[in-house]
Each structure stands twice: as structure tokens, then as C-alpha cells.
Amino acid sequence: MEKNTIQIPAFTLNQKILIAILALLQFTVILDFMVISPLGDILMKTLDMTTANFGFAVSAYAFSAGASGLLAAGFADKFDRKKLLIFFYTGFIIGTFFCALSNSYETLLMARIVTGLFGGVIGSVSLAIVTDLFMIQQRGRVMGFIQMAYASSQILGIPVGLYFANHWGWHSSFIMIAVLGIFILIAIITQMQPVNKHLELQSDKNAFLHLWDTLSNKNYQIGFMAIAFLSVGGFMLQPFGTAFLVNNIHISHLELPMVFFFTGLSVLFIMPIIGKLSDKVSKFKLFTAGSLLSIIMVIVYTNLGPIPLWQVVVLTMIMFMGIMSRMVPATTLNTAIPDMKDRGAYMAITASLQQIAGGIAAVAAGFIVHQETKTSPLENYDILGYVIAVVTFFSVFLIWRVDKLAKSKDKTIVVPTTIE
Template identity: 35%
Template sequence: MSPTLVSAAPMSTELSPRAERFFLLTLAGIQFSHVLDFMIMMPLGPILMAALGIGTHEFGLLVASYSFSAAVSGVLAATFVDLFERKRLLLVSFVLFALATLACGLAPSYPVLMLARGLAGVFGGIMGALIHTMLGDAIPFSRRARASGIVSSAFSVSTIAGVPLSLWLANHLGWRAPFIFIAVLSVIFLAVGLRFLPELRHHLSEEKRAHLLSATFSVLGDANHLRALLFSALIIFSGFTVIPYITVYAVNNVGIAQQDIPLVYLVGGFATFISARLIGRWADKHGKVEVYRLVAGLAMVPLLVLTHVGAVPLWVWVMCTTSFFVLISGRMIPAMAIIASAAQPKLRGTFLSLNGTVQSLAMGLATTLAGYLTSLDAGGRIVGYPQVGYVAVAANLVAIWFVARIVMHGRQG
């Protein structure tokens, strides 16, 4: 049974094809900046631990500070995000994010770096929610999955170019260089955003809120919103039980050399860069729910293989990880179109801010649970990873079943 479609509120701004293209590429550039800022921390681990004299526990807190701060900012942003014009709020958040990232590069000590990472997470979380909000506001339902695929390609570009370049800078100029590079890059995309992003204010209403949390209560009081948030949590949970431990499993269990790990991400990044746009087009043409279910169903095969495979040659592992990256990330393209379309248009910003919080919390819970299910044996090999795969498959199956219960606000064709 397909979800019901109801008419959306009319948009105040109809973008020309050229303006829409620049709009999407600009959002993808902004997305690239804060995605790279999040991704670079994990491969920088050995360099940071040596430079700051910290252990694995302290480094884990450094990584987690970003996600937990993003979760908190999602709750806070939900109280005000729909009170402001979208472009202005996004660019102000982007400026503050760039300053926080620059502070990471200039941090004189571990505590200061921890604080700066938390601030980067706060503003990065707001930006992530706003980007998907602006997609929902400006792009018609019939093209929304394709648009989501274009913006999602920022993840692939980060994997292909951003992470290797940042690691090269860190190896030659020190661990501070990648953060300064991202801050400079953010200034460039900020200038592009000033030029090409349209003002979006049709969500603004003359009606005054009863109190600061009224929009949040309105979102949480809508059963369809709650179903969409649960669906979002299931998707993130099913991926992040497995993702954080892929590299350790590859080196310790599969026998992949540490110097070959960049190749794994390079190939996977190229593949997802191509597949993201194809999946977006298919979802708009053949139905977002139908394509989501197909891609999510196929994703269970590499998910199980990845968590069960033993020692294999590099090319076999690259095939496993590439199919995993393509299908696990590919689910998110129709899924985010579905989730964004589940919101009442006037509450979309508040809803997607709360969605960012839900996703960050699901990410943290999944990582924590996987940590309890796995351990290292005397030889340094991970044990318990197959159980993690079963948990991920179970969450994925629930999401596939549950998606039909979400009502989307939009129009076909």
C-alpha cells in the first residue's frame, strides 16, 4: 500500500532550471564542507593521538563530541529555525561553523580542541537540517529525490578528494592544516552561497507563536511526523552499527594492509558519486518508496557479507565495501526525500532540525551498542562483528516495512 499524497503549500519561489542547478550545486558545496569536517577526524586519529599525547578513550570523546553537539543543536534549532528566512540563517550558521573549524586548527591543547569540535558540531548540525529543509521548500516533490541525490554526492566527493587531500596536508604540514583548509574552503562556498542561494521565506507566517516551543510541540504532536522520525532513526541505526568498525575489521580480520585503506574509500567514493544521481532519478521516476525498498533490500547482502567475511584478497574486499557504500548510502536518497516530504510545509525546518537530533542520537546508540557486542581477542581480531550485522539487518527490515506508514506532502508528476 503506497503512502497518501496530499497537496503541498504553494511555493513563493519557482526556480528556473539554471537557477535550480546552481542552487543544488551550492548546497552540495556547503554540505561538502561540514561533511568533510566530520569525516576527517577518524583518519586523523593516529596523528592526533601522537601529537596531543592522548589515548583511544580521549580520542573517542573527541570524535563523539561532534555528534552529541549536533544532537543538542537540533533540539535548540527546532525552537527558532522556522522563524527566520532560510538563506540568511544558513549562511550565518555557516560563518559560525567556519570560525569553529578554524578554532580547531588553532587549538593549543586537547580541552580547547574538544570545545572547538563541539561548537563545530553545533553549527554543522544546524546546517545539515537547513540544507534538507531548503531542498524541501524549493524543489517540487516530483524532482526532490534527484535533488537529494545531487546534494548527497557531497559525501562521495569528500571520500574521493577531501579526505585524501586533508590527510596529505596533515602528513606534510601537521594535524592543524586540514582544519584550516576546511575553514578557507568554507569562506569560498560562503561567497558562492551569497550569490546563488535564493531567499526562501514562504514558510513565514504572520501568526504569532504561543510560546518558543509551540512549533516543536506541533511537530511532536503529529503522528505522521513521529512515524517519519522513527523511520529516520531506523535507517541511521542500521548503518552505523557496522560503519565505525569497517576499517579496524579490514586490517585486523580481513588482512588488508593499512596503506591500502585509502584505495578502498577512493573506489567506494567514485562508485557512490555515480550511483547517487542515478538512484535519485530512479526514485523520482518509479516512486520513492518503491526504490527505497529495492535499494534497502539489496543492501542486506553486502551488509551480511561484510560482517562475516574472513581473510580475502584486496580486490574481493573492495568489491564488498563498494557495494556496501553504494547501497547503504543509496537508501538515504529516496529516504530523505520521503522524510522531508512527511513534514507539514510550515513546520519543515523545525521537523528536520528534530530529525537531525534523532539521527545523531541513533548514530551514537548504534555505535555504542556495536561496541558492547564486539571485542578484541588476544590476537587483536574483532569478535562479535557477525552479531552486529544481524542487528543491522533487523533494523533495516523494520524500516522497509515501516516506510509505507508515512504520509508524504507533495504532488506527483
């Protein structure tokens, strides 16, 4: 069948404002999850946690996020997506404040669970909004900008969070995120238009029946599995990253912000390029190239011994350029899988399974990695690298199947509803 093509329009002013809001929102959500890893060495020593305890503290967010996402999935297409975003982001801010008030491993664990219950749904709602309001030929650029939140959290958020932690205690890092979140919440309420076009396609189907129908769709299951595996490597590698840098490579706590700053800078540089390429070349080939680079660099990185700071920075920059080069094409391809009437549920389930898979990965990493004392070098970190490499290789096959599904659905280019 011959494709009916149309000219891809430029972003409107309202679309640009929406992209900025979603990027800032993702910045705080990603930072809230990521900042606990750089604080890992401080938290393990301050709250007297073992590597296994810390693995559970990281995975607590992931498991609760996964559970809430599954519970919300059946209702995700029943409401205005803006209202859903406001509800869950408000809960996320409250949960982050609870993290700041924690004074023991147990209270931190509970606070992470509360934060995950709300934070885990935000990403899927944001993706559903992007899928509703931007055509697939625009989504690579949109996702490139939104995924830059990851780099921005590395460049600005994590170094600032570590600075706060080093000068005013680790609690202040979470206070900083919560206060920033309040300003972003105000922007969502005042600047974002309702996103409710999908409501016209809804039937009277029970929410749980809608969830079951989405879960049982064979094509959707391929997307669920593919995106779930994407998170495994990051959840395994990052939680013990700072402990590895401090205790194995002998980087000081005062030097850590520099590592994260330059790593984020490299990702900030590569993401717009990957976003544009994702709209022009094969998304699967782009994903495969990023996967091969990340496999090589993860194996090199996890086998490092004491080396100069500049070498750590260079290797980490290259590694994360490979890792993040996978995210935009994979996420963009995944948005092409669901029908509009199922997008909210599909994105919620995808995010949930991704979080659950990541939570299992973090727990597994906590048992693979071992530390004799609070200042001893981490053991078995190289084994962790080999496990991540195998999982990354398998994810290439899964994304290949997603790519085939996306191409089969892209017979005719359809213009989505635009923002007035």
C-alpha cells in the same frame, strides 16, 4: 479524488546554482564528520584513545548536533533560511578550526562538541530550503545531486585528507576543510537568494510552543523515527572502519585512500541514477531494494578476514551502493510529510533525532567492538554487522509507514514558489 497534474518544469539557472551551493556545503559538513573515521586508527594511536574513547569522540559531534537542532527547531521557521544557513555555517567553520588545534583526547572532544552545535543544524536548513523551492517531483533529482556530496567526500575529500594526515599530520585535514568552507560561505552570501516565503504563513505562536506542536504531531513522529533509524547503521559501522581494515584485513595506511576513492566512485555513479529513479518509480520499493543489498553486504563485510586489496575495494563498493541507495528515496519521502509552516522545525527535529540516534549507536559500537592493544585485530566486529542488519530491516517497516503518509498527502500537485 482525481489528481490535478501539471508539467514539471526544468531547473532554472538560479535553481542550478542553488543546488551546486547546497551540494558543496554538504560536501564540507559530511567530510568533517566522515574524515574522523578514516583518521580513527591514527587518532587512537596518536592521542592514546581506547575504542570506547573514540566512540565518544565520534558521538560527541552527534549528541551536540542533536541538542542544538532541537533548540533551534522552534526558531527554524521564524527567520530567512539563508540567514540561518550563514549563521550556522560560520560557527561550523570556527569549530572545525578548533578541531585542527586539538592536541589531546579532551580538547578534540570539546572541539567536536562545538562543531556539532553548529554543523548539526545545517542539513535540516538545507532540506527545508529544498522543500520550499522545489516541487516533490523534482526533489528526487535535487537530493540525488546533494547526496552526491557523500560520494565526492569519499573520492576527493577523504583521500586528500588522509594524504594531508600522512604527510603533515592529522590536524591538517581539518584545516583543509575549514579553508574550503570559507570559500563556500562567500558563495552563499553572494549567490544565494533569500528564502523567506514561509514567513508569510507564520503565526505569533511562541517558538517553544511551535516546537512542541511539531513534536506532538502523530504523523510527524512516524517520520522522526524512520529517519532516526537510517543513521544508526552508518554510525555503528564507519567509526571503526579503518581500524578494521588496518588491523583485521591488513590494509596499510597508504592503501586506505584507494579504498575510499573507489567506494566514493561507486556512490558517485549510483546516486544520479537513484535520484532519477526516485522521481519515476516507487520510492519505497527502491528503498527496500537498497536495504536488502546493504543487509547482505554488511554481514559479508563485517565477517571478512585478510583478503587482497582489490577484493576489499569491490565488496566495499557494492556495500555502499546499497547503503546510499536508501538515502535518496527515504529523504525525499520524508520531505512530503510536514506542512510548509512547520518545515523548518520538522527538518531540524528530524536531523536532531537522527544525530542523537547515531550518537547512541556510535557509543554502543565502541562498547561492542573491543581491541586488546593498539595493533590487535578488532573483536566482535561481526556482531556489529548483525546488529546493523536488524536495525536496517526494521527501518524498512518505518519507511513503509512514511510512504503511506506521503501518498495520503499527495492528492493534488502544487507548484511551490520558484526562485526569481
